Amino acid sequence: MVRVGVSLYYAAHRTTPLNEAELAAVGQAVDTANANAPFSTDEEGLYLYDRLEPGTVLDGSTKLPFTDDRVVPSLVHWLAAVTALRGAVPDADWTFTLDDLEIEWDEHTGYHLPGLTG
Helix, strand or coil: CCCCCEEEEEEEHHHHCCHHHHHHHHHHHHHHHHHCCCCCCCCCCCCEEECCCEEEEEEEEEEEECCCHHHHHHHHHHHHHHHHHHHHHCCCCCEEEECCCCCECCCCCCCCCCCCCC
């Protein structure tokens, strides 16, 4: 059986670059999420790309684990982590996908997938 990797992709778009406070908040969100990941650090955490397209202030991805028992806890954790990232840069236009599936934003709960619990 061949297992294909599944990843989360997230990006924030706006014309003005991140200011110092936003950069600090993004760094804190990334550090906290990665430090509190449900599994060992050999799995990928929040990864922000260094090279950004014009109009993109944040762009990154997270590869989900291959083992079935780790997928749901990891997904729940990374959904909350990207919710925290969005909180650090709330006035941007965000895109967030699980491969090609768009993950909807909810003003009350943040990013989540219906029926998914940790």
